[in-house]
Amino acid sequence: MKRLLSGETKVVGVFGFPVRHSLSPAMHNAAFQDLGLDFVYVPFNVHPDNLEAAVQGVRALQLVGVNVTIPHKESVIRFLDWVSPEAQQISSVNTIHNSEGLLKGYSTDGQGFMESLGPMAAEIRGKKCVVLGAGGSARAIVHALAIRGSEVTVANRTLSRAVEIVETLSKLLGNRSIRAVQIESKEAREAVAEANLLVNCTSVGMFPHIDEQPIPSEWMHKDLLVYDLIYNPIETKLLQAARETGCKVMNGVLMLVHQGAISFRIWTGIEPPIKVMEEAVLAGLQRMP
Ligand code: NAP
Numbered sequence: 001m002k003r004l005l006s007g008e009t010k011v012v013g014v015f016g017f018p019v020r021h022s023l024s025p026a027m028h029n030a031a032f033q034d035l036g037l038d039f040v041y042v043p044f045n046v047h048p049d050n051l052e053a054a055v056q057g058v059r060a061l062q063l064v065g066v067n068v069t070i071p072h073k074e075s076v077i078r079f080l081d082w083v084s085p086e087a088q089q090i091s092s093v094n095t096i097h098n099s100e101g102l103l104k105g106y107s108t109d110g111q112g113f114m115e116s117l118g119p120m121a122a123e124i125r126g127k128k129c130v131v132l133g134a135g136g137s138a139r140a141i142v143h144a145l146a147i148r149g150s151e152v153t154v155a156n157r158t159l160s161r162a163v164e165i166v167e168t169l170s171k172l173l174g175n176r177s178i179r180a181v182q183i184e185s186k187e188a189r190e191a192v193a194e195a196n197l198l199v200n201c202t203s204v205g206m207f208p209h210i211d212e213q214p215i216p217s218e219w220m221h222k223d224l225l226v227y228d229l230i231y232n233p234i235e236t237k238l239l240q241a242a243r244e245t246g247c248k249v250m251n252g253v254l255m256l257v258h259q260g261a262i263s264f265r266i267w268t269g270i271e272p273p274i275k276v277m278e279e280a281v282l283a284g285l286q287r288m289p
Contacts, residue, residue: 005040012063014041015046037270056079059098076096080104086143090143108262108266112256113140131155142165151177151178154178155182157182183202197227199228207232220241221245229255231281257281
């Protein structure tokens with residue numbers, strides 16, 4: 001059924017650059033339609049030079065809120081009135097809520113990752129985890145795992161970036177078990193051998209470089225849950241190798257859905273239809289190259 005926009009329609013959206021390939025509009029609009037909510041989600045291509053004006057526009061245009069994606073997640077913080085403690089700790093905001101003119105910033109990536117694990121999230125405490133990568137998503141996931149009492153090894157190509165995450169979070173969170181290693185190293189191999197959870201937060205294996213994988217297949221073992229944040233392709237080379245090794249595997253679709261679901265709750269106060277959102281993402285992926 002076609003939706004009619006009116007003066008009553010509430011507007012949310014996403015600021016990114018580029019934003020053309022975002023799956024969030026399809027995911028959120030499917031949820032609004034399913035619940036019959038008079039909301040619309042719009043992609044906004046915001047050049048970094050225009051970010052401050054765009055954030056002011058959230059107030060001026062009375063948008064309910066926006067998601068913020070690459071490259072704005074860190075730079076947007078200085079334009080907000082309030083930032084959640086978690087978003088401050090990882091220096092990243094992916095959701096803005098316009099609360100009667102007060103712009104509040106949140107990060108839903110870490111919690112979205114944990115919610116996507118479902119019942120397995122309860123088993124994380126005290127478990128050994130290896131996070132590959134030291135970019136924005138790695139920072140959110142290392143934080144989410146560390147505050148839940150996991151032992152985390154951060155393995156990155158550029159060791160200094162992994163060290164920076166470990167030093168910052170260790171200082172902020174107190175005496176947690178987080179350490180940094182180089183990704184192509186004996187230490188990384190040993191950490192994977194002892195781990196229960198391996199999370200790929202690098203972009204290695206993402207379309208169009210689908211023949212690449214961040215670590216050798218032989219490092220993995222059947223007691224490992226291998227979670228790849230990448231969702232294009234749905235099964236990366238890493239996940240294919242993990243499945244053949246007998247590991248449990250997860251791709252990035254559910255994290256995308258759950259981080260979006262948390263934004264949806266922040267904006268509407270309503271529980272979103274997770275399955276509808278997941279189906280919209282999967283349909284959107286089929287339309288991608
Ligand atoms: P980012 O900040 O750009 O970080 C990229 C990471 O990948 C860095 O650690 C980088 O290492 C590493 N890397 C890139 N090319 C490499 C190579 N050839 N060999 C080894 N390491 C390499 O990216 P991000 O925002 O964290 O995103 C990472 C991935 O997660 C992307 O594929 C993104 O699509 C996905 N993601 C998914 C979700 C979801 O909801 N499912 C959410 C966020 C992100 P260096 O530090 O050495 O450069």
